[in-house]
Amino acid sequence: MIELKEVSKKYGGRKALDGLTLTLPQGKIIGLVGENGSGKTTLLKLIAGLLTPDSGRATYGGSKITRKIASNLAYMPDTDLFYPCFTVNQLFDFYDTQFADFNPIKAKEIAQFLAIELDSKVKSLSKGNRGRVKIATTLGREADYYLLDEPFSGLDPMVRDDITKGLIRFTDPERQTVIMSTHELKEMEPLLDEIVVLREGRVIAHEAVDEIRDTHGKDATTWMVSLFREGR
Numbered sequence: 221m222i223e224l225k226e227v228s229k230k231y232g233g234r235k236a237l238d239g240l241t242l243t244l245p246q247g248k249i250i251g252l253v254g255e256n257g258s259g260k261t262t263l264l265k266l267i268a269g270l271l272t273p274d275s276g277r278a279t280y281g282g283s284k285i286t287r288k289i290a291s292n293l294a295y296m297p298d299t300d301l302f303y304p305c306f307t308v309n310q311l312f313d314f315y316d317t318q319f320a321d322f323n324p325i326k327a328k329e330i331a332q333f334l335a336i337e338l339d340s341k342v343k344s345l346s347k348g349n350r351g352r353v354k355i356a357t358t359l360g361r362e363a364d365y366y367l368l369d370e371p372f373s374g375l376d377p378m379v380r381d382d383i384t385k386g387l388i389r390f391t392d393p394e395r396q397t398v399i400m401s402t403h404e405l406k407e408m409e410p411l412l413d414e415i416v417v418l419r420e421g422r423v424i425a426h427e428a429v430d431e432i433r434d435t436h437g438k439d440a441t442t443w444m445v446s447l448f449r450e451g452r
């Protein structure tokens with residue numbers, strides 16, 4: 221379980237996270253939503269151990285999150301920094317040297333499932349296929365948590381659909397957790413178990429999607445819009 225208690229993070233004088241408290245259980249697909257600049261990327265980087273809080277406490281399994289503790293949390297940034305001259309196969313070999321939990325057989329299986337040629341050079345891939353390779357490198361890790369920053373951004377519906385199918389097929393819902401930031405809540409709602417809404421660096425709501433439908437009688441997007449209208 222990941223727990224954040226009263227976590228704050230500033231860039232210069234500007235607060236990106238402002239006393240944020242949140243518990244993220246294992247075995248769920250969790251959507252992280254909120255307006256541009258509400259702190260989603262900062263939160264994911266902090267959970268991945270890439271940033272440290274200025275104050276407050278971030279723990280994973282009860283231990284303070286550090287780069288080392290976070291080594292079995294697989295973080296997928298919104299950009300990719302692949303070496304353009306590598307083939308997909310060479311890229312997987314490289315990941316194998318970087319991450320102890322990387323499973324090249326699984327990564328290749330995902331790439332094949334997504335119809336990626338393993339001997340294609342990264343620089344020759346379309347944006348959509350780079351998105352598919354990015355998800356294969358991330359899910360190729362045998363991680364407890366997958367932290368995905370905007371996995372669908374800028375990708376066409378076919379690629380989004382492939383990535384969604386990959387997530388369903390190659391993660392174990394009993395023990396693995398997916399936390400993904402998204403601006404496509406409407407499209408992603410059927411995939412999500414829980415939704416966390418951020419506003420100005422704080423959690424303004426964290427609910428199970430079933431609860432939103434049953435208790436509030438709304439779809440998630442209508443519910444989120446009403447939260448913002450109520451000015452929570």
Ligand SMILES: Nc1ncnc2c1ncn2[C@@H]1O[C@H](COP(=O)(O)OP(=O)(O)OP(=O)(O)O)[C@@H](O)[C@H]1O
Pocket residue numbers: 231232234235236254255256257258259260261262263
């Ligand atoms: N490296 C940085 N240096 C300075 N300010 C930053 C930096 N990264 C983020 N910020 C600021 O911190 C705040 C939160 O940014 P963050 O990227 O976490 O939000 P976000 O919800 O992911 O936004 P988006 O939906 O646009 O990706 C914003 O005001 C942003 O301008």
